[in-house]
Amino acid sequence: MNKISKLLNILKRNGLYPPFYRIESAGTNPEVIINGKKYLIFCSNNYLGLATRSEIIRAAERALKKHGIGPGGSRFLCGNIALLEQLDHETAKLVGAEDAITFPTGYMANLAIFKALMDPLIGNLPHKKGSGIIFSDEFNHGSIVDGCKLSYAKKIIFRHIDMKDLETKISTVPNNTPKMITIEGVFSVEGDLVPLPEVINIAKKYNAILMIDDAHGVGVMGEKGGGTAQHFGLESKIDIIMGSFDKALGGMGGFLAGSKEIVEYLRIASRSYMLSSAVPAVLAGGLIKAIKICETKKGLREKLFSNANYLRKNLEEIGFRVLGKGEIPVNPVLIGDEIKAIKFSEKLFRRGIYAPTYRWPMVPKGTARIRVTTMSTHTKKYLDTLLEAFEKSGKELKLIP
Ligand SMILES: Cc1ncc(COP(=O)(O)O)c(C=O)c1O
Numbered sequence: 001m002n003k004i005s006k007l008l009n010i011l012k013r014n015g016l017y018p019p020f021y022r023i024e025s026a027g028t029n030p031e032v033i034i035n036g037k038k039y040l041i042f043c044s045n046n047y048l049g050l051a052t053r054s055e056i057i058r059a060a061e062r063a064l065k066k067h068g069i070g071p072g073g074s075r076f077l078c079g080n081i082a083l084l085e086q087l088d089h090e091t092a093k094l095v096g097a098e099d100a101i102t103f104p105t106g107y108m109a110n111l112a113i114f115k116a117l118m119d120p121l122i123g124n125l126p127h128k129k130g131s132g133i134i135f136s137d138e139f140n141h142g143s144i145v146d147g148c149k150l151s152y153a154k155k156i157i158f159r160h161i162d163m164k165d166l167e168t169k170i171s172t173v174p175n176n177t178p179k180m181i182t183i184e185g186v187f188s189v190e191g192d193l194v195p196l197p198e199v200i201n202i203a204k205k206y207n208a209i210l211m212i213d214d215a216h217g218v219g220v221m222g223e224k225g226g227g228t229a230q231h232f233g234l235e236s237k238i239d240i241i242m243g244s245f246d247k248a249l250g251g252m253g254g255f256l257a258g259s260k261e262i263v264e265y266l267r268i269a270s271r272s273y274m275l276s277s278a279v280p281a282v283l284a285g286g287l288i289k290a291i292k293i294c295e296t297k298k299g300l301r302e303k304l305f306s307n308a309n310y311l312r313k314n315l316e317e318i319g320f321r322v323l324g325k326g327e328i329p330v331n332p333v334l335i336g337d338e339i340k341a342i343k344f345s346e347k348l349f350r351r352g353i354y355a356p357t358y359r360w361p362m363v364p365k366g367t368a369r370i371r372v373t374t375m376s377t378h379t380k381k382y383l384d385t386l387l388e389a390f391e392k393s394g395k396e397l398k399l400i401p
Helices: 002-013 054-067 082-095 106-119 142-152 161-169 194-207 229-232 260-270 281-296 298-318 340-348 380-397
Strands: 031-034 035-043 099-103 134-138 153-157 179-184 209-213 239-245 254-258 328-335 366-371
Touching: 002 134, 035 380, 054 281, 082 099, 082 239, 082 254, 082 281, 082 328, 099 106, 106 209, 106 239, 106 254, 106 260, 134 142, 134 161, 153 161, 153 380, 161 179, 161 194, 179 194, 194 209, 194 229, 254 260, 254 340, 281 298, 298 328, 328 340, 328 380, 340 366, 340 380
Parallel strands: 134 153, 134 179, 179 209, 209 239
Antiparallel strands: 031 035, 099 254, 239 254, 328 366
């Protein structure tokens, strides 16, 4: 305990302990109330503004009235209500897969998938325990890192979206070794989009299962919000698409989508699906409506992208370095030094902008950044307020000329 106190003291003394601002209003709206004061929020993943949309709330209310607040058990027991089967079905349709399995969080989906496919369920099926290798992008989300740990498979890291490095590493592995490649579709913290056609070619050439974590791509990328695979027109070429319901779809939960057979298998091989309660009906009811809106309201995505493009162009003009090429609607602004980034974020906060710092251990040391997320519900006035705060605070800290 002494050591824990010591650690906490060091973090707090150096201003490294996160502020955990207490939000007193809906944290998914562009304007939030903290300590009775109004702030503009630029860190929510509620990209399309669906979290508080009235049609979705009404659909959730109907499910809530019928089913109550909880599921009463896992899908194996009493949790397999019709609404959840409908959510599985609508989710699969959204991302262009044959079927899908849904989880209370995306994190739980990622905990399930690697073990299910790399650790034997019966005897040596599907593979001998510990014989598989997972090839994972160096900047993959922590939930992928944790999922891989549970799988008993060996993990080989390849450089971020570096297809040469991936191919060099995978080509040295014997042909009969069970292999899996895992990479995010949209790297929101790096500002990058996966080079999907190249990843698919490598997976096919070396007979590897391909899993794309599209937590930040679903709802955002593709004509109908089907995600990164839809953006590239390659839905049928991916073995497993993982996604989250708590970002563009505005709710909460996660899913794994793929062929009927893989999903049928995952229903009996995913520990976090079997050993934990189902997605509650209130969420399923709201999410089914959210998926419908996402598929049909293309204008929400257009507004999201035009907001993000406007910010990127102007942030760069002011003198900030924005990571990525503008292919995704998130603008991670690189600050570098952790302490400077924290001070910058505090200055923004004093100017009414809520945009926290991403820093080690979330990102490598010395690459602290502010991940500026836009929503389709941000107005031009909100964006200009952010730009003004960035410019003034950046000049004060000599981050920009
Ligand atoms: C890339 C990625 N994968 C998975 C997750 C986990 O999803 P969830 O928040 O639904 O647990 C996140 C959430 O931050 C994420 O960004």
